[in-house]
Amino acid sequence: MxxxxxxxxxxxxxxxxxxxxxxxxxxxxxxxxxxxxxxxxxxxxxxxxxxxxxxxxxxxxxxxxxxxxxxxxxxxxxxxxxxxxxxxxxxxxxxxxxxxxxxxxxxxxxxxxxxxxxxxxxxxxxxxxxxxxxxxxxxxxxxxxxxxxxxxxxxxxxxxxxxxxxxxxxxxxxxxxxxxxxxxxxxxxxxxxxxxxxxxxxxxxxxxxxxxxxxxxxxxxxxxxxxxxxxxxxxxxxxxxxxxxxxxxxxxxxxxxxxxxxxxxxxxxxxxxxxxxLASAKAVYTGGEEYILKPEEEFVHLYIGFEGLGVHDPDIYALATLQTLLGGGGSFSAGGPGKGMYTRLYTNVLNRYHAVDYCAGFHHCYADSGLFGIAMSVYPQFAGSAANIIAHQLDTLTRPQKGGIAQIELSRAKNMLKSQLVMALESRLTAVEDLGRQTQIHGHKVPVEEMCAKIDALTIDVSIKLRRRLGVGGDSRWTRRKVDGCWA
Structure with a gap:
């Protein structure tokens, strides 16, 4: 007071x-x-x-x-x-x-x-x-x-x-x-x-x-x-x-x-x-579904998410790298180096399905929890296939025998994440926000060199470890686990 x-x-x-x-x-x-x-x-x-x-x-x-x-x-x-x-x-x-x-x-x-x-x-x-x-x-x-x-x-x-x-x-x-x-x-x-x-x-x-x-x-x-x-x-x-x-x-x-x-x-x-x-209340993940009917919309929009990791979790860098590896974006891009045109969702979804207008991985991170998943926008006649495509991408991402992460993919994702991190801090407003929020959460700023070192230390089995923790991938897990679905 x-x-x-x-x-x-x-x-x-x-x-x-x-x-x-x-x-x-x-x-x-x-x-x-x-x-x-x-x-x-x-x-x-x-x-x-x-x-x-x-x-x-x-x-x-x-x-x-x-x-x-x-x-x-x-x-x-x-x-x-x-x-x-x-x-x-x-x-x-x-x-x-x-x-x-x-x-x-x-x-x-x-x-x-x-x-x-x-x-x-x-x-x-x-x-x-x-x-x-x-x-x-x-x-x-x-x-x-x-x-x-x-x-x-x-x-x-x-x-x-x-x-x-x-x-x-x-x-x-x-x-x-x-x-x-x-x-x-x-x-x-x-x-x-x-x-x-x-x-x-x-x-x-x-x-x-x-x-x-x-x-x-x-x-x-x-x-x-x-x-x-x-x-x-x-x-x-x-x-x-x-x-x-x-x-x-x-x-x-x-x-x-x-x-x-x-x-x-x-x-x-x-x-x-x-x-x-309220000060000490922990985030309680409930999961669920929400469907919003809007026939006038040009596209059907779908978000499928899982409970992610809190900022203090040691695997947070692995999850951020996984989201960068998924990448994605809109069906039209000006391209150019560093745009992520060879990320998984561009290569396997946007470049393969003409009815997909947008597809990208997302990762929201908070003090004690988070959200991780894939968002997609498709033409209405293709809506029935959207959830299956997302499920397939998450499944193959976390299963080596089904086309899991290759070493070159992991290296590219790690380099892209580090470059995004370092280049963002070139902005003074971004730098002061990062400094203030990290001090608020950690009590001090984690040096960018330490963050990059933790990203560099990630190995090829990163997706297998996260699959066990998040319940992402695998048919039985997909049908049993609560997921967050939003349609519009």
Whole structure:
């Protein structure tokens, strides 16, 4: 919970006492280029040395749709849309003007396990960027007119996404695979929730999850000491949570607690919405099927998935390599080196069946679980063969005697995965997100050299090992095991 705290306290210049607190904060190296410091209130600050003409900074809150209850479902989506509106320090117009002065990108996005506020800035604007980030994260006013405007915009966004099968089917897949729990909670605000979600529910969600120990401040390009000082200035004034404090706001009959600064509502969580339960709740894979009839669609879209692996699993690199080996894409591609035109799904499906418009492997990875499978779009007259083709591809992939992985295939997939990983980190926004999220999940950044070494260490029997773990491949397993199927 965030007790009442004035903006002046959060945004004050670093005093001698604050500087002393920074020196007392625990600091540990996380590799040759990265450092992590924990402030006294348990906000973690991490930086990566990467000199350049501009910096990237992000604030990562360990929140998101998996931590929503049925009462607060959709809060993350609305908080995403309400970012950088009116705060107790700036009006909406002032916020827009200051963002324009930055001359850079500043964004917010919500996911299942994090709400991410990020910006790329020139070095001289870093302090202003941190001020804007802290203001919108810790002290949004959530004015009624702004809330209603964003609800209307969200309703339009939801309708647009539901009209595009390639966008909505991965979301439906999650709700089917983890029905009514954690990773299965909708990432998009349900339209029914737009009518009932108000300031009280959103502030209650913020009170439960926007806590200093769940916040990581990350930066790429600036000196570590500078970032720690700015983090202390803008986030160090948030009082540290205590277990007693957390429980007192959640126990049955707890009294209402004021949240944040002026304009913050007072909210009481119902007993069933236990913060402790949602924070520690494990993802429960249920499996299931979902069929959506849309005769007007040009194509039939099919997703078949299995429960994957969590990010901490030692086999996660093997599964990522397997997904890269499957590859795939659309029936039309401009081609060119590195496009994956010789991956399995291109070679064995897209180049062989003219009725297939799209076919690709997918891999969604989270803290304690994931999803792995194949998506396909076909002309309606070919729909009856789609599931069999997917089953055949997964079966042959994991059975050496039926055309399993060849050494040259594995080598290509490993090289492609490593190149994708390294090239993605050339983007500063991608690099700061990777740094912040890894620190949030692992407590430090896993060096890219270590990741590449683990990919290089994979051997030809990787698919056999994963077949046993995931239940992918084999006729008997296919018919007995719950799989996630989505048709549209």
């Amino acid at each position: 965030l007790p009442p705290l004035s903006a002046r306290a959060l945004l004050r210049p670093t005093s001698t006492a604050a500087a002393s607190a920074i020196r007392r904060a625990s600091s540990a190296p996380a590799g040759p280029l990265t450092r992590v410091t924990t402030l006294p209130n348990r906000v973690r600050v991490t930086t990566e040395a990467s000199p350049g003409h501009f910096h990237a900074v992000g604030v990562y809150v360990h929140a998101g749709s998996r931590f929503e209850s049925h009462r607060t479902s959709g809060a993350s989506h609305l908080l995403d849309r309400l970012a950088f509106k009116s705060t107790d320090k700036h009006t909406d117009e002032e916020m827009v003007t200051l963002i324009d002065q930055l001359g850079s990108q500043i964004t917010c996005s919500s996911s299942r396990e994090a709400i991410m506020y990020q910006s790329t800035v020139f070095p001289q604007s870093l302090d202003l960027a941190m001020s804007l980030l802290s203001s919108t994260i810790l002290h949004p006013l959530l004015l009624p007119e702004e809330l209603e405007a964003q609800k209307a915009a969200a309703a339009y966004e939801i309708r647009e996404i539901w009209a595009k099968p390639e966008l909505i089917l991965p979301e439906i897949l999650h709700t089917v695979a983890f029905k009514d729990n954690t990773l299965g909670m909708p990432l998009l605000c349900p339209e029914s929730q737009l009518e009932v979600l108000g300031e009280a529910e959103i502030r209650g969600f913020m009170r439960d999850w926007y806590r200093p120990e769940r916040i990581v401040v990350a930066g790429v390009g600036m000196p570590h000491e500078q970032m720690v000082e700015l983090a202390e200035k803008h986030f160090g004034g948030v009082p540290a949570s205590s277990d007693a404090h957390v429980q007192s706001s959640l126990r049955p009959g707890a009294s209402a607690q004021p949240v944040g600064t002026k304009g913050f509502a007072t909210v009481v969580n119902p007993p069933l919405n236990s913060d402790a339960h």
